[in-house]
Amino acid sequence: MTFDEALIQIKDNSHLIGSKVEMGTIDELVIYPNNEESKAAFKDIYFKTLSAEEAIAPFVNEDVSVSAILNKKRIRLGFFMASTLEEIKEQLEK
Structure with missing residues (x-):
């Protein structure tokens, strides 16, 4: 998708920030x-x-995607967890 399409996707899904999923809490959509x-x-x-x-x-002129960053504070500790919006939505529907 384009960068502008991704911005819309983030805006449309910003309500997911703070939601808890299997692997942690959604801290950011990137x-x-x-x-x-x-x-x-x-x-x-x-x-x-x-x-x-x-x-x-x-990279704004490249093909892009959107992911959710989980437990952002743990990145500095060497733990990086991200998940696609589709995976997040599936988890929240359960």
Whole structure:
């Protein structure tokens, strides 16, 4: 999807932030690039800054997706958990 489409998806699903799912609490919805090389660069920036906006900035013209970040405070401890919106919605429907 395009970056603008992803922004709409985040706006439409912002109510999910704070929801508890199997793996933890949804702390943030982020846009990330689908290209594997770009995704690795995105993660490097995100892990250093914990800023989704800063991490996606170099990739706004690429094909992107949206994921939920779970338990964001644990990233600095070396634990990174993310899940697609589809997976989150399936868990919440149970």
